[in-house]
Amino acid sequence: MKSLFLAATLAFAALPALAAGLDQPLPDPAQEAKARAIAKEIRCLVCQNESIDESNADLAADLRRIVRERVAAGDDEAAVKRYLVERYGEWVLLRPPFEPSTWALWFGPAAILLVAGGAIWLRRRRPAPAEAAPAPLSAEEEARLAELMKDGDRS
Amino acid sequence: MKGQFRFLLAALPLAVAIGLGGLFYDRLGKNPSELPSVLIGKPAPEFDLPGLDPGQPGFATADLRAGSVTVVNVFASWCAPCRIEHPILTKLAGQPGFRLVGLAYKDKPEATKAFLAELGNPYALIGSDLAGRVAIDWGVYGVPETYVVSKQGEIMWKHVGELTDEVIARELQPLVEKLAQ
Amino acid sequence: MIAELGHFALILAFTVACAQGTVPLFGAWRGHLPSIRLADTAAVLQFVLVAGAFAALMHAYVTSDFSVANVYANSHSQKPLLYKITGLWGNHEGSLLLWAFMLSLFGAMVALFGRNLPDSFRARALAVQGLVGVGFMAFMIFTSNPFLRMDPAPLEGQGLNPILQDPGLAFHPPFLYAGYVGISIAFSFAVAALIEGRVPPSWARWVRPWTLAAWAMLTIGITGGSYWAYYELGWGGFWFWDPVENASLMPWLAATALLHSAIVVEKRDTLKSWTILLAIVAFSLSLLGTFLVRSGVLTSVHAFASDPERGFFILVFLGSVTGGALTLYAIRAPALKAGGLFQTISREGALVLNNLLLATATATVLLGTLYPLILDVLTGTKVSVGPPFYNATFMPLMVPLIVALGIGPLLPWKRGDLFAVLDRLKFIALASVVAAALVLWLTMDAPLMAIVAFAFAFFLAGSVILEFVDRVRLRQLGLAGAFRRLFTLPRGAIGMSLAHFGMAVSVIGIAAATGFAQEHLGVMKAGDTLDFGGYHLTFKGVEQVPGPNYTAARGTVEVEGVGLLQPETRRFVAPPMETTESAIHSTPWGDLYVVVGDKAGEGYATRIYWKPFVIWIWAGGVIMAFGGFVSLSDRRLRVGAPIRRAAPAAAPAE
Numbered sequence: 010m011k012s013l014f015l016a017a018t019l020a021f022a023a024l025p026a027l028a029a030g031l032d033q034p035l036p037d038p039a040q041e042a043k044a045r046a047i048a049k050e051i052r053c054l055v056c057q058n059e060s061i062d063e064s065n066a067d068l069a070a071d072l073r074r075i076v077r078e079r080v081a082a083g084d085d086e087a088a089v090k091r092y093l094v095e096r097y098g099e100w101v102l103l104r105p106p107f108e109p110s111t112w113a114l115w116f117g118p119a120a121i122l123l124v125a126g127g128a129i130w131l132r133r134r135r136p137a138p139a140e141a142a143p144a145p146l147s148a149e150e151e152a153r154l155a156e157l158m159k160d161g162d163r164s
Numbered sequence: 165m166k167g168q169f170r171f172l173l174a175a176l177p178l179a180v181a182i183g184l185g186g187l188f189y190d191r192l193g194k195n196p197s198e199l200p201s202v203l204i205g206k207p208a209p210e211f212d213l214p215g216l217d218p219g220q221p222g223f224a225t226a227d228l229r230a231g232s233v234t235v236v237n238v239f240a241s242w243c244a245p246c247r248i249e250h251p252i253l254t255k256l257a258g259q260p261g262f263r264l265v266g267l268a269y270k271d272k273p274e275a276t277k278a279f280l281a282e283l284g285n286p287y288a289l290i291g292s293d294l295a296g297r298v299a300i301d302w303g304v305y306g307v308p309e310t311y312v313v314s315k316q317g318e319i320m321w322k323h324v325g326e327l328t329d330e331v332i333a334r335e336l337q338p339l340v341e342k343l344a345q
Numbered sequence: 346m347i348a349e350l351g352h353f354a355l356i357l358a359f360t361v362a363c364a365q366g367t368v369p370l371f372g373a374w375r376g377h378l379p380s381i382r383l384a385d386t387a388a389v390l391q392f393v394l395v396a397g398a399f400a401a402l403m404h405a406y407v408t409s410d411f412s413v414a415n416v417y418a419n420s421h422s423q424k425p426l427l428y429k430i431t432g433l434w435g436n437h438e439g440s441l442l443l444w445a446f447m448l449s450l451f452g453a454m455v456a457l458f459g460r461n462l463p464d465s466f467r468a469r470a471l472a473v474q475g476l477v478g479v480g481f482m483a484f485m486i487f488t489s490n491p492f493l494r495m496d497p498a499p500l501e502g503q504g505l506n507p508i509l510q511d512p513g514l515a516f517h518p519p520f521l522y523a524g525y526v527g528i529s530i531a532f533s534f535a536v537a538a539l540i541e542g543r544v545p546p547s548w549a550r551w552v553r554p555w556t557l558a559a560w561a562m563l564t565i566g567i568t569g570g571s572y573w574a575y576y577e578l579g580w581g582g583f584w585f586w587d588p589v590e591n592a593s594l595m596p597w598l599a600a601t602a603l604l605h606s607a608i609v610v611e612k613r614d615t616l617k618s619w620t621i622l623l624a625i626v627a628f629s630l631s632l633l634g635t636f637l638v639r640s641g642v643l644t645s646v647h648a649f650a651s652d653p654e655r656g657f658f659i660l661v662f663l664g665s666v667t668g669g670a671l672t673l674y675a676i677r678a679p680a681l682k683a684g685g686l687f688q689t690i691s692r693e694g695a696l697v698l699n700n701l702l703l704a705t706a707t708a709t710v711l712l713g714t715l716y717p718l719i720l721d722v723l724t725g726t727k728v729s730v731g732p733p734f735y736n737a738t739f740m741p742l743m744v745p746l747i748v749a750l751g752i753g754p755l756l757p758w759k760r761g762d763l764f765a766v767l768d769r770l771k772f773i774a775l776a777s778v779v780a781a782a783l784v785l786w787l788t789m790d791a792p793l794m795a796i797v798a799f800a801f802a803f804f805l806a807g808s809v810i811l812e813f814v815d816r817v818r819l820r821q822l823g824l825a826g827a828f829r830r831l832f833t834l835p836r837g838a839i840g841m842s843l844a845h846f847g848m849a850v851s852v853i854g855i856a857a858a859t860g861f862a863q864e865h866l867g868v869m870k871a872g873d874t875l876d877f878g879g880y881h882l883t884f885k886g887v888e889q890v891p892g893p894n895y896t897a898a899r900g901t902v903e904v905e906g907v908g909l910l911q912p913e914t915r916r917f918v919a920p921p922m923e924t925t926e927s928a929i930h931s932t933p934w935g936d937l938y939v940v941v942g943d944k945a946g947e948g949y950a951t952r953i954y955w956k957p958f959v960i961w962i963w964a965g966g967v968i969m970a971f972g973g974f975v976s977l978s979d980r981r982l983r984v985g986a987p988i989r990r991a992a993p994a995a996a997p998a999e
Contacts, residue, residue, distance in 0.1 A: 032866075034866075050731075050733055052729050052731065057587065058585050058586070058587040058588075058731070059585070060731070060732075063580050063582060065579070065925070065942070098726075098727060099726065099727065099728045099729075100727040100728060100729050101729070102728075102729060103729050103730075103731025103732060103733055103734075104731065104733035104734060105716070105728045105729065105730050105731075105734055106728065110720060110724060110726060110728075111716075111720070111728065113712075113716075114712060114713070114716045114730065114734070115734075115738075117708070117709070117712045117738075118705060118708070118709040118712065118738040118739075118742070119738075121704075121705050121708045121709070122701070122702075122705045122742070125701055125704065125705060126701055129697060129701060133689060
């Protein structure tokens with residue numbers, strides 16, 4: 010199955026670009042910048058981990074064209090993304106959606122930081138376990154200790 | 165009490181590892197890059213594609229609601245797996261109960277015609293989607309892909325990659341029969 | 346014949362590893378000296394055998410022996426010799442053999458050079474190492490044999506993938522593998538300590554050199570891989586948060602945390618339980634990376650051909666190694682006694698903060714990498730987790746980390762005065778703000794994150810220099826005196842300064858290249874000129890140029906004061922594919938990066954980028970790795986516990 014898909018992808022990739030060889034940027038630079046910014050967050054479906062802004066694939070070029078069209082038509086970022094998600098699902102967005110099923114993802118790092126930080130904080134605030142004071146050292150033990158201490162903390 | 169807590173804390177990494185192990189086990193053997201269609205159960209997009217020759221009818225959304233189950237096959241002459249799939253499609257088209265229609269994806273009509281002349285034309289209707297925009301509305305991301313559309317024009321099934329006898333027997337055939345009732 | 350010898354050597358190595366994995370454990374348990382000593386012999390013997398198998402496969406590649414299935418699939422007689430050699434590890438079976446090679450190499454090195462370790466501890470650690478080796482070799486022998494023959498032998502191989510014939514790509518795997526696999530030593534030491542039920546402070550000193558070596562190699566591997574992506578993939582990107590890239594980053598983050606927490610274990614005899622866990626997790630993450638690449642569970646540009654049967658085997662292996670170690674941890678760790686104390690504001694406190702941030706960062710990358718899989722299994726929905734996620738979560742963690750790196754080394758042990766340190770750093774902080782303001786003024790509309798990152802990295806660099814200047818007593822001794830003093834400093838301290846400085850350099854590079862880059866995309870016709878990035882460019886046109894196994898469309902861009910840049914688009918025939926070769930003019934201040942694409946009307950699509958300071962990213966990585974090696978050469982790491990002349994070596998540790 011995977012090899013078939015790969016073969017299809019290769020077949021796809023070998024297709025000479027029928028549309029104009031290069032993207033036509035939108036005439037309004039602000040809109041073009043917006044379209045490019047959105048494109049950076051759309052996944053190229055036939056590539057491995059690239060956005061459509063980076064990819065050379067034909068489908069990526071088609072999708073970039075669609076993004077430009079929708080921006081020129083007045084859609085805001087959410088609407089453009091919705092247009093693509095309606096056709097391809099959430100997977101097409103490189104930024105995972107923020108909804109109950111992904112709260113664990115978005116809040117995870119902060120939660121881990123807080124929980125771990127809190128655990129460390131709590132541990133440190135607990136008084137140290139009282140240790141029995143060690144028996145005093147004999148004279149020769151003191152001398153030996155002095156010997157060893159010469160090699161102590163130096164950094 | 166404290167000892168128990170320490171043990172639970174120390175066992176936490178193990179629990180996480182076991183959980184992840186279970187997930188990985190579930191995933192083995194499945195293809196991660198296969199994208200299920202989000203249009204399943206939804207009406208097919210609105211479109212009207214021209215045919216291969218000027219003036220010749222192509223196919224449009226209305227054709228999907230004409231009262232029979234439709235199998236839509238997205239193909240192109242430049243697509244190698246489509247060639248492999250072709251005999252299976254031809255065999256499929258011969259069976260009663262549904263229509264097989266083709267969507268020629270980003271394919272110059274002359275090339276499509278040459279392809280069909282060479283291998284045979286199993287399609288009742290063919291739409292030429294030169295720009296590929298209609299295919300995008302269907303959620304196509306590669307060729308070949310095959311869809312099953314109900315009598316009411318709703319997309320009920322999608323298959324990515326070439327059809328095999330096994331997939332037809334196991335999934336497509338039973339679904340078509342069910343929808344035809 | 347030689348391939349069969351190689352296969353036989355592999356099977357023998359497997360047997361030796363089985364013995365190595367069991368007998369010394371028994372010996373250490375019972376105090377049976379010959380069984381303990383077996384560990385050293387077995388480790389060295391195992392390495393010799395695996396090296397023999399490796400040499401046998403290498404021989405097959407070098408002589409283009411296509412009767413060996415692995416060579417047939419991955420090599421070609423027309424490949425340059427260099428790539429025939431590196432092709433050995435560019436595939437599933439060969440890379441497993443490289444894994445086994447590194448694993449047994451590290452084991453042998455511990456056997457030969459780890460004389461400072463107590464015998465029973467070393468025996469246990471080598472036993473664990475042997476058990477890991479058993480898993481890898483069983484995997485090879487039973488599912489992924491590199492020595493399978495083909496009958497009849499084909500006349501020519503299939504492996505001529507042009508993308509693999511590139512120095513950067515060919516050489517980064519051995520470094521990566523040395524890194525991943527080197528962490529196995531930390532793992533083995535951790536499990537051995539758990540078996541013994543004690544983590545003495547000396548444990549931290551024992552584990553440090555091996556972890557440093559592995560860390561430095563991993564740093565080089567990741568740096569190399571990123572640099573390759575930059576010059577090869579055509580738009581100047583260098584990190585994509587691809588699952589397998591993440592799989593190399595996570596062990597690196599964990600190993601970095603381990604290096605730092607081990608210091609606290611050594612100094613204060615505390616944080617032991619955490620450090621042991623880190624060592625186990627770091628290696629488990631290495632194994633996880635191996636699993637992800639070979640199981641087909643995640644899509645990645647790095648994935649080898651996947652096979653559920655192999656995936657299952659690795660999963661069982663990963664589960665046994667990680668599960669076994671974590672079970673032992675769950676049982677034994679609670680009994681580890683906590684030790685010395687330190688104030689929150691102290692060098693130890695800074696190291697704890699470092700670990701907190703690095704651990705959270707590792708967990709974040711793990712979460713992002715695995716979340717699509719988790720969600721898919723639990724709900725069937727497919728989501729993508731791409732750079733926007735990591736930019737929002739991982740990057741903010743790096744900022745406090747950089748600050749801690751700057752302040753931490755200036756704090757004394759046990760108890761420190763934060764305000765005193767901040768006071769020492771106030772000029773550096775001010776300079777950082779001024780530098781950031783300057784950059785903001787020069788670049789106008791750069792993203793805030795980039796400016797902030799730049800400011801903090803500048804601060805870190807300044808703090809490192811300040812700390813170093815103080816340490817060599819530059820002000821008191823003058824230049825010559827300080828230089829002399831440099832050689833008396835413990836190399837660990839110099840290495841630390843270098844590594845932290847390297848980090849600052851890399852972060853400045855990342856901030857600049859992502860935040861302040863400029864691009865020009867457009868169609869250019871022959872004769873068109875462009876002023877860009879401070880250069881004056883003239884597009885000369887595109888010509889078709891034949892290559893050894895491709896035809897290239899070569900564009901020529903004349904850059905005034907520099908010369909010609911000639912990017913290419915190469916079309917290969919066997920296998921059919923297209924690659925883009927960008928043309929890069931690298932300077933310490935930035936890279937001029939030119940790519941020529943398809944014909945568009947009368948001209949050609951061109952992409953020209955100006956990436957300021959981008960080379961600093963990898964220069965920083967090299968500096969970090971160099972710092973690691975300098976630390977490794979510290980004499981103190983080789984001086985261990987004094988040898989007791991009276992008692993026999995069988996007495997347990999210490």
